Amino acid sequence: MKIVHVVGARPNFMKVAPVMAAFARCDAPDLPIVQRLVHTGQHYDQRMSQLFFEELGLPRPDINLEVGSASHGAQTGRIMEKFEAVLVEERPDLVLVAGDVNSTLACAVDAKKLGIPVAHVEAGLRSGDIGMPEEINRIVTDAISDLLFTTERQANGNCHAGEVHFVGNVMIDSLLAHRERALARPTLHELGLATDGTVQRYAVLTLHRPSNVEERERLAGLGEAIAVLGRHLPVVFPVHPRTRSRIASFGLDRLFGAANGFRCVEPLGYLDFLNLMANAHVVLTDSGGVQEETTILGVPCLTLRDNTERPVTVEQGTNRLIGAAPAHVRAGIQAFLDAPATQRTPHRVPELWDGHAAERIAQVVVDWWRARRA
Ligand code: UD1
Ligand code: UDP
Numbered sequence: 001m002k003i004v005h006v007v008g009a010r011p012n013f014m015k016v017a018p019v020m021a022a023f024a025r026c027d028a029p030d031l032p033i034v035q036r037l038v039h040t041g042q043h044y045d046q047r048m049s050q051l052f053f054e055e056l057g058l059p060r061p062d063i064n065l066e067v068g069s070a071s072h073g074a075q076t077g078r079i080m081e082k083f084e085a086v087l088v089e090e091r092p093d094l095v096l097v098a099g100d101v102n103s104t105l106a107c108a109v110d111a112k113k114l115g116i117p118v119a120h121v122e123a124g125l126r127s128g129d130i131g132m133p134e135e136i137n138r139i140v141t142d143a144i145s146d147l148l149f150t151t152e153r154q155a156n157g158n159c160h161a162g163e164v165h166f167v168g169n170v171m172i173d174s175l176l177a178h179r180e181r182a183l184a185r186p187t188l189h190e191l192g193l194a195t196d197g198t199v200q201r202y203a204v205l206t207l208h209r210p211s212n213v214e215e216r217e218r219l220a221g222l223g224e225a226i227a228v229l230g231r232h233l234p235v236v237f238p239v240h241p242r243t244r245s246r247i248a249s250f251g252l253d254r255l256f257g258a259a260n261g262f263r264c265v266e267p268l269g270y271l272d273f274l275n276l277m278a279n280a281h282v283v284l285t286d287s288g289g290v291q292e293e294t295t296i297l298g299v300p301c302l303t304l305r306d307n308t309e310r311p312v313t314v315e316q317g318t319n320r321l322i323g324a325a326p327a328h329v330r331a332g333i334q335a336f337l338d339a340p341a342t343q344r345t346p347h348r349v350p351e352l353w354d355g356h357a358a359e360r361i362a363q364v365v366v367d368w369w370r371a372r373r374a
Contacts, residue, residue, distance in 0.1 A: 001369045002034040004092040004111075007061070008042035008079070008103025011171075011289045013052035014270060015098040015121055018173035018358035020058065026362045031369070038086055040079045040103040041066040045241060047267045055270045056174065072102060072133060079106035087114050094365065097141065098122055098170070100134035100288075100309075105141055112144040121170060121361065123148035124155025125288075125309035132211070134288075138309070147368060149361050151292075152312040152350060163368070167360040168352030171289055172296055175274065176355035182274035191236060191265065191276070201233045201281045205262075208240035209286040212304060212324055216250040219243075221326030222304065223255040223262075226284060229333045230261020233281060238268045282336060291319045298347055302332055316348040 003023060007016050020035055027033040039061035043049045053060065065082040067075060079102065087095070087110060095111035097104045098121040108118045123142050127135050142148060148159045151169040188194035193202050205226060213219050229235060237256065239247070247256055256262045268276065277283055278297045283290060286304045294301035295317025302322045313319035322332025352360075 001031065001094065001365075002036070002090070002092040003094045003096055003365075004036045004038055004087070004090060006038050006040065006083075006095065006097045006103055006107040007058075008040035009099075009101040010043055010048050010052065010267075011287075012098050012101065012103065013049075013056055013058060014174040014289070015170045016096075017056040017058045018170050018177065019096065019098070019121060019361055022358035022362035023365075025359075026366050031366060036062045036090060036092065038062065038083065038107070039064045040083070040107070041068055042075065042079070042101060042103045044068055045267075047269070048241065051269045056178070076102045076106045079103055080110050083107050084110045084114070087111060087116060092116060093369065094119055094147075096121065097145075100125070100137045100141070102133070102137065105137040108141045108144060117146040118144060119147040119149065119361075119365065120145040121149045122151055123164070124150045124158040125152075126155075126158045127307045127309040129307050132209075135309070147364065149357075149364070151353075151357070152310070154311065163364075165360070165364050166352065167364070168354060168357030169292060169350070170357045170361070171292055172353040173355050173358050174270075175293055175296055178271060178274065179278070182271040183278060185271055185275050187268075187272040187275035188279060190272075191263070193234070193236070193279075199279055203229055203233055203235045204276055204280045204283045204285075205235050205237040206240065206283075206285045206287050206290055207237075207304065208242050209305065210242075212286050213243045213246045216246075216252075218324070218326070219246060219250060220252055220255060222324075222329060223252060223260070225326045225329040225333065227255070227260035227262075228330060229282075229284075229337070232337065233261070235262050235284075236276060236280075237262050237264045238266065238273065238276075239264050240267060284333075286324070291317075292353075294318055295347060296349065296353060300336065302329075302336060304329055312350045316350050318347045 067078040096119045097108050111118045146162045148162045148164045150166045193200045282300045283294050284302045291313045295313045301319045
């Protein structure tokens with residue numbers, strides 16, 4: 001069985017690493033498994049891509065399409081053109097895509113049109129907000145996938161084609177596999193948050209959704225609202241390249257400066273970022289994956305969005321949707337500051353977020369393959 005795995009953007013790496021490792025363990029004389037890793041090159045900075053390969057033990061990509069940044073149509077089209085040629089050459093039995101980025105959509109469509117089965121890891125998530133590019137990617141990818149692997153049970157109800165399997169969360173497989181290594185790192189010391197073994201209270205912020213950062217008024221409003229928190233504790237902000245360029249072009253460097261409590265740093269590697277989140281007093285984010293990771297780490301997460309495609313993190317985890325309008329963010333931050341510490345983190349571990357999701361995926365695929373051959 002030959003499988004082509006696709007990665008393209010930062011959140012793909014931690015999802016695909018455990019899946020490739022699980023397939024490697026299933027490789028057997030009666031069922032040899034050949035795996036190829038294709039990187040579309042959607043993300044390409046060392047700190048958005050290369051660093052994760054080293055940290056997560058991902059093999060070097062067999063092929064890098066080097067598409068780089070562009071508008072949605074141009075980027076998706078470039079990936080489709082180049083990935084189609086790879087598929088014609090490689091002729092895999094299955095293409096495995098993960099998540100909801102443009103690379104996911106482009107490669108799934110290519111494969112399906114060539115009659116190659118597609119497996120979608122992290123299927124069935126829906127924010128209900130079709131204005132979000134990722135929502136379009138999710139809907140299209142799920143509609144054409146043959147095997148749909150879901151992270152939460154209610155996602156199964158959003159899948160209307162293919163074989164649907166609730167397997168748990170591969171992102172959490174990575175978290176659990178790397179947590180100990182991450183916690184052993186001198187991250188807090190290096191960021192000046194720990195001296196003589198005493199850890200300072202701090203918040204962590206990540207921000208990259210176009211709806212939050214592409215408009216000056218919104219980004220400035222968010223900066224002003226979060227600066228209220230910055231009066232109480234430092235807000236460590238690993239800045240996504242999209243956001244970095246907007247802060248600069250909108251002239252907001254002072255707002256996001258030290259005087260308002262922000263500590264802007266380059267995007268962090270996976271292990272340092274895990275360490276930073278695990279020790280944080282609170283995390284503020286518009287990331288998808290971070291909502292899930294904070295749930296497992298038991299760290300309060302204030303999500304700067306009006307909706308989430310990951311409702312289990314709110315229902316069972318530590319996630320609170322405080323909205324994205326600056327007035328709502330201000331109110332959400334104030335409510336957090338006012339809440340007694342003991343009420344902050346009631347949480348349960350969502351079903352099957354147990355570190356074994358990738359094994360379940362590999363087993364389903366192996367069974368599917370054997371049934372096809374029989
Ligand atoms: C993409 C995904 C988003 C995901 C995010 C994770 C889509 C539609 N969006 O958003 O779902 O949450 O990745 O981080 O697929 N840039 C660099 N260096 C890089 C990568 C990007 O400088 O290595 C800059 C470029 O100016 C680029 C911009 O960031 O135009 C946006 O990159 P892009 O991949 O288009 O979207 P993201 O916002 O990263
Ligand atoms: N992450 C990281 N360094 C950072 C910020 C995030 O390693 O500076 C990790 C984070 O722990 C999670 C993943 O990147 O595993 C989430 O990616 P991102 O927020 O870019 O995308 P999303 O999940 O929103 O699609």
